[in-house]
Structure formats: C-alpha cells, structure tokens
Amino acid sequence: xxxxxxxxxxxxxxxxxxxxxxxxxxxxxxxxxxxxxxxxxxxxxxxxxxxxxxxxxxxxxxxxxxxxxxxxxxxxxxxxxxxxxxxxxxxxxxx
Amino acid sequence: xxxxxxxxxxxxxxxxxxxxxxxxxxxxxxxxxxxxxxxxxxxxxxxxxxxxxxxxxxxxxxxxxxxxxxxxxxxxxxxxxxxxxxxxxxxxxxxxxxxxxxxxxxxxxxxxxxxxxxxxxxxxxxxxxxxxxxxxxxxxxxxxxxxxxxxxxxxxxxxxxxxxxxxxxxxxxxxxxxxxxxxxxxxxxxxxxxxxxxxxxxxxxxxxxxxxxxxxxxxxxxxxxxxxxxxxxxxxxxxxxxxxxxxxxxxxxxxxxxxxxxxxxxxxxxxxxxxxxxxxxxxxxxxxxxxxxxxxxxxxxxxxxxxxxxxxxxxxxxxxxxxxxxxxxx
Numbered sequence: 001x002x003x004x005x006x007x008x009x010x011x012x013x014x015x016x017x018x019x020x021x022x023x024x025x026x027x028x029x030x031x032x033x034x035x036x037x038x039x040x041x042x043x044x045x046x047x048x049x050x051x052x053x054x055x056x057x058x059x060x061x062x063x064x065x066x067x068x069x070x071x072x073x074x075x076x077x078x079x080x081x082x083x084x085x086x087x088x089x090x091x092x093x094x095x
Numbered sequence: 096x097x098x099x100x101x102x103x104x105x106x107x108x109x110x111x112x113x114x115x116x117x118x119x120x121x122x123x124x125x126x127x128x129x130x131x132x133x134x135x136x137x138x139x140x141x142x143x144x145x146x147x148x149x150x151x152x153x154x155x156x157x158x159x160x161x162x163x164x165x166x167x168x169x170x171x172x173x174x175x176x177x178x179x180x181x182x183x184x185x186x187x188x189x190x191x192x193x194x195x196x197x198x199x200x201x202x203x204x205x206x207x208x209x210x211x212x213x214x215x216x217x218x219x220x221x222x223x224x225x226x227x228x229x230x231x232x233x234x235x236x237x238x239x240x241x242x243x244x245x246x247x248x249x250x251x252x253x254x255x256x257x258x259x260x261x262x263x264x265x266x267x268x269x270x271x272x273x274x275x276x277x278x279x280x281x282x283x284x285x286x287x288x289x290x291x292x293x294x295x296x297x298x299x300x301x302x303x304x305x306x307x308x309x310x311x312x313x314x315x316x317x318x319x320x321x322x323x324x325x326x327x328x329x330x331x332x333x334x335x336x337x338x339x340x341x342x343x344x345x346x347x348x349x350x351x352x353x354x355x356x357x358x359x360x361x362x363x364x365x366x367x368x369x370x371x372x373x374x375x376x377x378x379x380x381x382x383x384x385x386x387x388x389x390x391x392x393x394x395x396x397x398x399x400x401x402x403x404x405x406x407x408x409x410x411x412x413x414x415x416x417x418x419x420x421x422x423x424x425x
Contacts, residue, residue: 004413005205005206005207006409006412006413008200025194025197025198025259025262025263026197026200027193027197028206030409030412030413030415030416031412031415031416031419031420034412034416041186041190042190042193042194045183045186045187045190046270062136064136065134065136065137065138066136066138
C-alpha cells in the first residue's frame with residue numbers, strides 16, 4: 001500500500017456545448033492536473049465530453065438525506081408556484 | 096459476470112444489525128419495493144451495505160485481474176489493427192474497474208482497502224480469469240463468451256436498487272457490447288480461414304464454454320446470497336435464469352460460426368423454446384474458486400508485483416504534489 005491514498009476527486013462532464021456539466025463519478029489523483037488527466041482517461045474514452053470539471057470530494061458541501069424532509073419542507077406547501085394550481089376558465093386561450 | 100457472490104460470510108454481521116429498528120428496515124424495504132433508488136448517503140441496513148461492498152469490489156477486482164489473460168496476447172496480436180483494438184479493450188477493463196471502485200467508495204470503504212483485500216486474498220474475483228489464454232483464438236472466445244456472459248449478467252444490474260452501482264453498470268454495458276463483437280469478429284475470421292485456423296477456434300470454444308457457464312455462479316438451489324439480493328433488488332434474475340438466457344442466445348451464434356458446442360446433452364426443446372444442456376462440473380468450479388484453478392497463483396502474483404512495482408510512482412507523484420502545493424502557498 002502507498003502510505004497515503006491519493007485524494008478523491010468528483011468528476012463532472014459537459015457532453016456537448018449547450019448542456020450543463022453532469023456528475024460522472026470519481027477518481028483518485030495526486031494533484032489537480034493529474035485529476036483532469038485521469039478523469040479524461042476514465043470517463044471520456046469515447047468522446048463523451050467537451051469539458052471536464054474536477055473538484056476534491058472533501059470540498060463538496062452536501063445536504064443531509066436524513067434531513068431532507070425538513071430541509072425541503074418550505075417548498076412543499078407552496079403549490080401556487082406551479083401553473084397547474086390555477087384554474088383556467090373554458091374559452092380562455094394562450095394562457 | 097463477475098458477481099458470483101462467493102466471498103466468505105461476514106462474521107461482523109450481528110452486532111451492527113441489532114441496532115437497526117424494525118421500522119427503519121420496513122421503510123427501507125418500502126423504498127426498494129417502490130423502485131426508488133438508494134443513494135450513497137441514504138440510510139441503509141448494514142447488511143445491504145456489506146452485500147454491495149462485497150459484490151461491487153469483487154466485480155471491480157474481476158475487471159482488473161481480467162486484463163491479464165488478454166494482456167498475454169497484446170504483443171502477439173496478428174495485425175496492428177487487432178493489437179490496437181485489444182489495447183483499447185484492455186484499457187476499457189481498467190476503466191470498468193475504476194468506475195466500480197468509485198461506486199464502491201460511495202459506501203464508505205476506501206479504494207486502498209478494497210485493493211488490500213484483493214491482494215491479501217480476502218476478496219475474490221471471477222473464476223473465469225483463472226484459465227489460461229493459450230492461443231489467439233482464446234482472445235476471440237473471451238470477447239464472445241466471457242463478455243457475452245458478462246453482458247447477460249450486467250444488463251439487469253443497470254436497474255439495481257443502488258444508484259451509484261446502477262449508473263456504473265449503464266456505462267459499462269455500453270462498452271461491453273464492443274468487447275463482445277470484437278471477440279465474435281476474431282472467431283468469425285478464424286472460422287472463415289484455413290482448416291488449422293478453424294480448428295483453433297473450435298479448440299478455444301471447447302475450453303471456454305463450460306467455464307463461461309460457471310460465471311453465472313452456483314445453481315439456484317446452492318446460491319446462498321440470492322434470495323436476499325433479489326428482495327433488495329440488487330439482483331433481478333437468478334443465476335440459473337441468466338445462464339439459460341446465455342445458452343439460448345449463444346448456441347445459434349456458434350452454429351453460425353460452424354462450431355460445435357462441447358456438450359453432448361445440448362438439445363433444443365421445442366416445447367419450452369429453450370436449450371437443454373448438460374450438467375456443469377461443479378467440482379471444477381469449487382476448485383477454481385478455492386484457488387486451485389490453472390492460473391490463480393500466477394494472476395495474484397502478477398497483480399501483487401504490479402502493485403509493488405508501482406509504489407514508487409504513487410509516492411513520487413504525491414511528493415511532487417506536496418512540493419507544488421508548498422511552492423504555491425509560499
């Protein structure tokens with residue numbers, strides 16, 4: 001075993017311009033440049049991407065799934081934010 | 096493939112499981128039954144986590160060890176085109192190993208730990224990679240049969256209940272299709288060639304057919320992990336169901352090549368629409384799993400050597416990264 005494991009990076013790939021970057025998986029690398037190279041070799045061997053972001057996994061701040069109900073609760077009761085909440089009288093068009 | 100579920104039973108099981116409340120377990124099963132995906136940070140039973148770590152790491156190790164039988168022919172591929180294709184395929188196997196280690200790490204086990212378990216012999220890999228590749232035709236047989244069996248096993252895993260594993264499998268399945276076709280293509284060309292070339296293809300089928308059927312793991316009656324894995328939707332079909340599917344699709348392909356499947360009991364059953372096939376030599380399977388196959392020792396020795404020989408590279412890269420970071424900070 002190496003004395004210390006190379007840090008873990010999360011990999012995000014933009015498959016073509018016009019689309020946003022999307023999480024692809026993770027890789028290990030000693031530094032940022034190597035992380036990009038490894039991400040390219042691991043996740044884009046068949047031209048799956050035109051742009052790659054890598055970020056140290058330890059730098060990601062994530063919401064807690066166990067707290068998801070409470071965390072997302074404020075949005076739950078605001079159904080009036082959706083257009084389907086509103087009744088459209090018969091005969092009204094283009095609304 | 097690769098998920099024969101053969102590792103020794105986990106002895107640490109009862110302690111942790113005792114802490115799990117029945118309501119929690121029920122709620123978890125309800126999510127599974129509702130076809131919800133489980134994600135990395137979600138609550139899950141420890142046994143579910145352990146099963147996945149065992150299966151995913153075993154699968155990853157199989158990809159890594161699986162590079163060896165093919166690497167054996169890399170410098171002896173008959174043409175530059177075949178060599179380039181084989182190189183790309185082997186690189187894919189490494190990639191598959193990495194996707195899977197990445198999925199395994201989401202369950203809270205480090206890649207170093209998984210690798211250490213492989214090197215110490217604690218973790219297993221698929222029995223199939225303990226057979227030697229004696230001729231170029233074996234490279235064709237591996238692609239066609241071994242990757243074919245892998246696809247059969249892996250397609251349902253794309254719908255596995257654990258999100259990171261299922262996403263890794265989607266990616267892998269897309270690439271396996273190339274592997275299988277290039278293997279079939281190697282055999283097709285041999286079968287259209289000289290009498291010696293065709294004999295070489297037949298010999299490869301003779302040696303790889305039964306080990307390929309063993310890849311699906313023990314028969315349903317003998318399979319320890321199956322029922323729970325099915326309930327958790329890690330597994331969607333039983334070993335025997337998948338094996339039957341594989342035989343049904345592969346025999347007509349052998350017929351096309353003009354090759355004979357080495358099974359005197361093989362017979363198409365018109366009523367069921369399935370092929371009936373002979374009994375698998377389970378004693379051979381057990382021997383290979385227990386480390387007594389033709390190449391077990393060689394595969395492990397080579398893996399350990401490769402790991403040790405790479406140690407200085409890993410350390411040097413880390414030392415360089417440390418220096419660069421220090422320079423940057425200054």
